[in-house]
Amino acid sequence: MHFDARILYVPKSIPHEYECPVAIVTIQSKKLDAIYLLNSQIKEEGFEEMFIIKNEKIKYEKGKYLLIERDGDLRVYIFHRKSLSSPKKILEGKD
Numbered sequence: 001m002h003f004d005a006r007i008l009y010v011p012k013s014i015p016h017e018y019e020c021p022v023a024i025v026t027i028q029s030k031k032l033d034a035i036y037l038l039n040s041q042i043k044e045e046g047f048e049e050m051f052i053i054k055n056e057k058i059k060y061e062k063g064k065y066l067l068i069e070r071d072g073d074l075r076v077y078i079f080h081r082k083s084l085s086s087p088k089k090i091l092e093g094k095d
Contacts, residue, residue, distance in 0.1 A: 007037055008077040008087035009047050017087050018042055022078055035068070035078070051076070061085070064095065 007018040020039030027034060033053040042049045051068050059067040064085035068076040077090055089095035 004081045006079040006081065006083075006087055007039075007042070008079070008090055009042075010075040010077070010090075011047075012073055015087075015091060016045065016047070035066075037078075065090075 001024045003022055005020065005022045007020060007022075009016045009018070018037070018039050018041060020037055020042070023036040023038060025034050025036065026032075035051045035053065037049045039049070057069040059069070061067070064079070064083055066078040068074075068078070077087065079085060079087065085095045
């Protein structure tokens with residue numbers, strides 16, 4: 001699966017927003033899925049650009065976003081470009 005998205009990284013510090021294509025890939029031989037955020041700026045700014053779904057806590061809010069959480073120190077929201085939600089709503093606590 002491949003789609004254009006808005007990404008909101010919420011670490012313990014300042015939130016960061018990006019726009020980029022996202023690819024969700026199934027690796028059948030290893031029985032896992034991976035999420036790739038296809039924007040080199042993400043890695044340049046010190047954030048991960050790939051997540052293995054097996055290793056992460058994942059939550060899907062239908063029509064809004066996919067949320068990746070890691071031990072309370074990082075939240076990554078992935079919004080489809082046609083999403084009903086937005087990074088702004090999350091940061092304002094309205095979603």
